[in-house]
Amino acid sequence: MNDELSYLAARAARGLVSRRAFLGRAAALGVGAVLANGMLATASRAAGPKKGGTLTMGLGGGESTNSLDPALAASQVPFMYLMTAGDRLTDMSPTGEVMPRMAEKVGASADAKVWTFTLRKGMKFHNGAPVTAADVVATMERHSDKNSKSGALGIMTGIESIKANGDDVVFTLTSANADFSALMSDYHLIIQPGGGKDKPDAGIFSGPYKIKSNEPGVRIVLEKFADYWDDSRGHFDTIEMLVINDATARNAALQSGQVQMINSVDPKVADLLKRAPGVTVDAAAGRGHYVFIMRCNVAPFDNNDLRMALKLAIDREEMVKKILNGYGSVGNDFPINAAYPLFDASIPQRKYDPEQAAHYYKKSGHSGPIVLETADGAFPGAVDAAALFQQSAKKAGIDLQIKRDPNDGYWTDVWNKRPFCASYWGGRPVQDQMYSTAYLSTADWNDTAFKDKHFDEIILKARGELDVTKRKALYHDAAMLVRDTGGAIVPMFNDFISAYNDKVAGWSDNANQDMMNGLAGVLTWQA
């Protein structure tokens, strides 16, 4: 009896037998509806993803200048095809834990200075060559070379030596880093044969899809790599990525069914797109955030009372509502939110308080207008956000003047140079990386010129601390210092908004990056 029912449940789960017919058959065999329904649900999960079919994605953020060299990847389309075609040593789970990927085992010495990654056996590159520890070593050497143009160069500093030892790759660091295994999940650090030293843009990787054709900035076609080791990834036979940079054209392509999945939906139209038949709009809370940057070493921003006045004079709720259309969450003047591991939710939320702002403003002794620079390209809606800030600051008696700069040269001439300007940060996999990139005194991109010895000590201590409780306490202290004495006003964290139609199943959110951390093609299947 059970055999027959299991067989029927499996068939029902695949849609070969209707649910009603299955329940009827179960009743005939003397099995109650509750038990039978339970069997059906289990069988559905066990039936799992359907194999085969083609997925067509319409993606913004691609240019004809894109290269297949992972070191040079910086925009969304390269990120997507690299995550689809390539594989990394580790992966980040949706909740921020480090997951094994090409390394089946990761071990750290007690002082977090020596890290050993044991490679899985039987992995192959798309050209048929086996993946060896030497390939991994060569890849990491290429990205950590002083003259490298790699986008991962910043996270690869502090490596003293990289050695292969059988199936093990051993990294020795110059100073302790408890997050090192998380950093290895960076999308630039895709393993290439020979490290890609001979031909960095050969497009040969070891991921679930191989690149079949590549027209940069137009269309990338990937097909299933038959020798991929993990059956739980790569369900479609073919993935086609069309580069559609125009947001309206992207929406139209999804609505007309020409593509099944799109990225970067404008928050202003997300609610309208939701109404289209068969379309699901997905907003995933991410780590990217928008900032107004005050340089702490330039007058008048060298005065913490003035900085505090401005922090209190911004209406974060209003910004989330008007700039992000609700697709985001309020910031708290430090670059970390609940999407990060070890986030401390007990830190009180800073609110708009014109009276307190006026109090601090008076205390600072500053008078006269304050110039805030912004540009369309600083972040989506940056000019409008500056206007909102101007209005809310006015109620506190602070005269903000907005200077709108051209997008051309904004990142060269304004950001990280001018005393007060709008900007954005993409998320980083771990807190340490965010702080080390933009808040340590020694960081190249310390755009707020925040220099605090005590803060530096906390971050370096936390980096080497393997005890989670102690680490969390250290990050609490660091957050409080940035929040109360730093130069960043963080009004909001933006969601990643993507959309897909009813031909796609298996979508799940991942806070690390856009489009299920770039794995949307690899993890979803044909509905």
Next chain:
Amino acid sequence: MHPVLKLITQRIALGILLLLAASVLIFVGTQILPGDVAQAILGQSATPLAVANLRKAMGLNDPAYVRYFHWLFAAMHGDLGHSLTNGADVATDMTGRMLNTLFLAGTAAVIAVPTAILLGLIAVRYQGRWPDKVITGVTLATVSVPEFLLGYILMFFFAVKFRVAPSVAMINESMSLGAKLHAIMLPVAVMVLVVLGHMMRMTRAAILNVMQSAYIETAELKGVRPFLVIFRHAFPNAISPVVNVVMINLAYLVVGVVVVEVVFVYPGMGQYLVDHVAKRDVPVVQACGLVFAAVYILLNMLADVISILANPRLRHPK
């Protein structure tokens, strides 16, 4: 030397001179773009060290005039250099894009030019009556609507609502001619609508101008059918201004439709140029500028030559 030949030779020489002048302008233009190329490529996420490394690798430290002559001589030999951002050979990359653009522009032209002239003739035939008013009014409306809006309107109705045409006009080499034509339906429609008005109105005005002549009256008096009077007697004498405006519109179809290409995601020159301008990819921008300038100059030269040939006084000198 036959005066026509002399005139044509003069035009060609002038064209080459113009092209050289354009090359100087293009080069100077790309030099005064704000922002640093290396910084633009690396974006916000650029460390000073990475910028310095990239600048050195791209040879940005040579003086400008040296780079101009290097570039000009190489370009004369068909070598347009390598893209700064992805290292690809510009000439190879551009050929495919150029062919795509010519395919789109050509299809649009094949439809637009005869339609415009025919509509112009009809408008003249029924001058001041309702067919004239409808044709002039509708074409004026389509010219006045910005291209991207026209594109979105067509996309909304024909791709999203009725689903008869694709909204993404992406073509590739493996597609058959029929599939390609199907894919580019909407952008072609937009481009036809955009250039139709200008050409049609010019045809109408030029013919109306000729219609006042005595020989037209003669033709009418001897009883030739009104449409034949226009087509046989008036139109040939109005060819010169019509050809000029047709050529300007053809040039516009090739170089001026960047927005249409972007909206319909068509892999042509426009999109290619926009991407590379955003990345300060100077060799590509210069090459595109040069090719666009050449297209304009060539088509205008062609218009001049046709006008000359269409003028009997120049064709048969005494």
